Every structure is written in C-alpha cells, then in structure tokens.
Amino acid sequence: MPSDQRRIQPRKQPRQVRAELTRQRILTAAAHVFADHGYAAGTTNRIAERAGISIGSLYQYFPNKDAILAELLTRHLDDGTAAAAKVMTGPLPGSIEEVFRVFVRLTVESHLDDPHLLRMLIEQAPRSTELLERMGRLKRTMVGYTRDLLEGHPEVRVADTETAARLVIATIELAVHDLLAEPDPIDARRLEEEMVAMLTRYVRG
Amino acid sequence: MPSDQRRIQPRKQPRQVRAELTRQRILTAAAHVFADHGYAAGTTNRIAERAGISIGSLYQYFPNKDAILAELLTRHLDDGTAAAAKVMTGPLPGSIEEVFRVFVRLTVESHLDDPHLLRMLIEQAPRSTELLERMGRLKRTMVGYTRDLLEGHPEVRVADTETAARLVIATIELAVHDLLAEPDPIDARRLEEEMVAMLTRYVRG
C-alpha cells in the first residue's frame, strides 16, 4: 500500500468510445465497492471484478487506487461547487429563512444519493493534499458568503457574524450528513423544516 | 490484515509494574500514531517503535491491532458515559438554556484533548460490533433524555420533540467536533455561547 504516488499519469488517455465506457464502469464499480466495503477493504481487484473488467484495464486509466478515490470526490465537489455557485450568483431570496432553506435543501439533495459513500470519501480525503485544500476552499467560500449575508441582512441580530456563519455552515453540513444516514434516517422534509427553523431563530436573535 | 480475531486474550496479564507501564506506553503511542497516520496506516510496528518497545512486546498485551483501538475508544466512552450519567442523575438546572450549556460544555471538554484522534476512533468503531452498539446506546440515551426534557419543560415550544432532540444532540456532537478541530479552531468559550444561543432559541420557538 504505497502512499507516495510514483506514477502520476495513467498509461493511456481514452480515445475510443469503449475506453471511456470502461473508465466510467470503473468509477461506478469503485463507488459501490467503497460504499460496501470501505476504502481499505475495497481492493482494486474487487473493483475490477465488479466492473466486469480485468485488473490490468483498471490500471490503464488510473495510476493507483488513491486516484480512483480522488476522482470520485472531485466529481462530488464539482457538483457541489456548481450548485453553490448557481445559488450564490443568482438573486437572494428575501428572507433569511428562505436563504437557509435553499442551503439546507442543496445539502440534503447532494447527500441523498449515497450518504455512505460520501462519508467514506470525506473520511479518506486527507490522502490527497490537493483535495483537502479544495474542500477547505469550498467551505471558506460558503462561510464567507454566509457571513456577508448575515452582515447585510436587516433581520439578522447576531453580533459575531464570522462565528455565526461558521456555526451555520458546520451545522448544516454535518447534521444533514448524520441524520440522513443509517440507521434510522430522519425524514428529509422534516429535517429541512426543523433545521431551517433552528438556524433562522438563531440569527434573528 | 486478518479481520477475524483468532486470539481474543493477550498472552499475559501484567503482573509487574514495568509491564503495566509498557501497556500504558503502547496505548499512548497508539493514540499518537492513529491520530497522525490514520488507522490503516498506523501500523503495529510504528506503534511499537513510537512506544520505544519491540513489536513482540506489543503483542503480549494486545491480541491484535483492533484491540488497541477498542481499548482507546472504550476509555473515551467510559469517560463520556460517566460524565453524562453524573449530569442526568443530578438535579436539572431550571432553564433549558442552562441545561444546554451543561451539555455543550461536557461535549467540548471531552473533545479538547484530541479531536483528531477522537474522530478517527469513531470512524473506525464499526470494526467492533460491540462498540458500535455501545455508541448507539449512548446516543439513544442522550436523545431520550433530551426528548423527555423538551416535553416536560414549560419554555419549550417545539411540536416534534423526538426530531428536535435528535437535531439537538447531533448538532452539539458534530459541530463541536468540527469547529474545535484544525485548522483554525474556534475559541471554545465563544463556541459554547453561540451554540447554546442557537439551541435555546430553537426550542423556545
């Protein structure tokens, strides 16, 4: 289990359609295998088997196991970033309640697919410094945006907007993660209601 | 990396003082190594090296690697359980604000030592069914206690006390974890203030 990456690039860039298809198969299989067995027990051979290809093919598109994980997390971060950008660029809903609702719903949606896998990805993110930094940046962006929002909004009564913003973002991200996860996941709609209520009452003072 | 535990008992029970000292050294070293490298990369050889003993000695006191993790988590759970029991048995503070403050402070205190290690322990807890169940039980106890508290308290205005209790417990546990962790940990006192404010305003409606 070498942690340093000798080979950075995969051997080949896919040029034919079937190659790209194989790449996708590998990623899909890896998502399932990691979700089912965890990262350590999710062996590359198992991934190849599940993808219905040989282990050799896997190593033609990914330089090593870590790279597969990195790509999965990158995809998720790309999705999250895109969705967040869309919201933050567009016009703000009038009330903070509605703003928080948008935030919470966004987070819930991005976790509904596979909370298990997502938790795994984030746990294993420290394996790549780059990904860690990207996650940190994304979080800081969200916190910054929230802080500005809190500062400029007439309904808001909290004094320390930086701390409040960090608390809000952490609460949304983590509680959604946890409460939607097995066992006994909470109903998503009810969670949204209560979470929005909590955050709104908090910042209104 | 055998996941089934052939040998359940360590080879020897410590009888001399130096033996007990070695045991402690191993646990301390393991805490550091796990925190630094993660569970998978925290090899038993690394632990032994850090403890300044030989790998053979390690296996005289712990039947396998998992047992070391289990002991570390058990210790933490014992502390947490004891502290929680003390609070829940004693007389309740009058206002929910004060109740929440006690909860938050308890959580903060139990995480100040080493948030990194703790996160790791909890992530890896699934390795032991017994520990998983124990953590689940502890959580359910906390939620149940909180739900009863919310139901019986005159200040409280939330309708669905079960959901509210789960949200409150998850928020405290997770946000404290996250916001006290590196990088850029929040000031513990300020976190306490804001968290208590948020929870109190929430349940007061």
Place this chain on the structure above:
DNA sequence: CACAATTATGAGCAAATATTCAGCTCTTGA
C-alpha cells in the same frame, strides 16, 4: 546467590494486496 517467573526482543513467516507487463483481441481508417 540461585532459580523460576515475568517481561522484552526482533528476525522472519504468511497472507493480503497493489501493481506490472508481455501478449492477446478489437477498432479504426485508408
């Protein structure tokens, strides 16, 4: 001091796992 019990050592075994590569099959384009 002698001798038994306890504790410590660390080279090396065994199993698991990541990764390679020589040779094969399939696609493409002229």
Place this chain on the structure above:
DNA sequence: TCAAGAGCTGAATATTTGCTCATAATTGTG
C-alpha cells in the same frame, strides 16, 4: 482488407503488514 494502434487480459511480481516464537534479559523470591 488489413496494418497499426488502441484497448484488454490475468498470471506473476513487489510490497506491505499483522503477527509468531525461539531466545535473551530482567525481576522477584527463598
């Protein structure tokens, strides 16, 4: 149709790592 290159295979290799055990050192005891 048929090279040439793209893609695929999987047995073999290279590493990693949990763990054992024969042996040595240390400690307690009469």
